[in-house]
Amino acid sequence: MSAAVPPASSPDVGHLRCVRRAVGGFAWEGVDVLAYKDTGSAPFAGVKRQVLFDGAGRASELRYFEVAPGGHSTLERHHHAHAVIVLRGRGRCLVGDSVHAIAALDLVDVPGWTWHQFRADAGEALGFLCMVDSARDTSVLPTEAELVALRRDPAVRDFLRV
């Protein structure tokens, strides 16, 4: 789709770190381990975030999230979609109104405006890649009325952590 004209020679990429190596499991050279969110901004437990590819020069970001055993991400939704691939461990996730067991390499598609939450509730860490649009809206937490509606299903009620 692009009408861009190729440059006569390759750009100088010598100054870029084209390859960043995995070191000691699910950590990478030059990639900081970040808090999932600001403490107190939303309910979560035991989640760390690493931005593997930011939005510079591309339409999306690729992040790695790791949920410690017993931990959970925030129950939330937003306009943008998530594309998730599990990299390590096992756990469960809510997508919309159903709860799914997930394990390494499984794919999770979270459409826009869909409630979702990830839990590492199988006694081990749950780590996953998540692709999102670089330009995106912020997350919305459920209202009390929305929580009541979600909890009508006993399986969902037992799963949710808020």
Added chain:
Amino acid sequence: MSAAVPPASSPDVGHLRCVRRAVGGFAWEGVDVLAYKDTGSAPFAGVKRQVLFDGAGRASELRYFEVAPGGHSTLERHHHAHAVIVLRGRGRCLVGDSVHAIAALDLVDVPGWTWHQFRADAGEALGFLCMVDSARDTSVLPTEAELVALRRDPAVRDFLRV
């Protein structure tokens, strides 16, 4: 950035396959194993492609490529960038004017208009995820003059497969 208003209730996602399970290694429910490219369209050997998340509803796609032992992707470049994370095996890649050994979980950043090629030259399959903008230009192959320039470096000359 979005001014979208949340719907009163979650969209009906019951008809979607929110979770697609990994089956037997690096294959997934509902994901076809595709040819890397049309035969004869570009030089490559032993590469298969699986589209894990297409561009519907998101700005990027996430694909899984697997290069069979001894195989290689096309030496090419384009305006769009690649964000790669190795999922299995070992091999080497060219990015720009340097060759790098890569192994599982390593990250490879291929900026726009940068020559790149992946080889499974370590006696095992090399599998990697590749994130790209959904709207993107097509690949360009090197001219003879560009090949001559790339081959000035003996390490690059030995690596290239065209």
